[in-house]
């Protein structure tokens with residue numbers, strides 16, 4: 001049963017100012033230990049079911065579509081579409097509230113979720129990227145991603161690492177991992193890892209990052225899984241005169257069609 005959702009938090013002015021300067025923010029808690037336990041059960045069940053695979057809502061982010069080997073970075077998109085009760089949680093409510101504070105908008109903010117699983121010992125790296133590279137090229141975005149681990153997130157298990165101030169850059173050129181357009185995961189080159197700030201977290205903590213903040217997580221070399229649940233909060237968007245170029249997305253669609261794989265690309 002879902003625990004009571006009465007855990008409320010607010011961001012201090014200094015935290016909001018730090019987010020504006022750096023493009024990311026880390027907080028120790030966004031939900032309760034009790035709720036983390038409840039979420040783990042739902043999380044594990046969705047991965048066992050490979051929830052939504054037939055609709056392109058479950059796939060391995062760091063390996064080619066339809067590969068038969070062991071999964072290294074599987075993800076479930078839209079878990080709250082399957083389990084609407086997730087939206088009643090402390091986690092979801094606080095993510096939306098704090099995300100709205102960071103976006104600094106009065107208009108309605110929408111939220112969507114995904115879960116990214118990094119298996120113990122062989123979970124793959126998520127290489128350096130900006131989230132905007134994945135998203136709708138038709139609009140100017142205004143989004144913040146709220147990343148919560150359900151397990152201890154350390155550098156060795158794959159906690160978030162950010163390049164401070166990179167959210168003020170333009171969107172960079174991205175390419176597919178291993179230069180294979182059948183791999184959904186993207187990477188951008190020429191990032192100086194010595195500038196990275198790692199944000200280790202206990203279960204139920206959270207980081208926030210802007211859609212242009214450069215970020216990465218290392219491979220999971222520990223004996224524990226690293227389960228993460230991400231909520232993306234989006235404020236109003238503005239339509240572009242013409243779509244922003246995303247050659248990597250075009251390549252992916254073409255490669256999927258050429259391979260005869262019948263799946264929608266999200």
Ligand code: NI
Pocket residue numbers: 129130131215
């Ligand atoms: Ni990302």
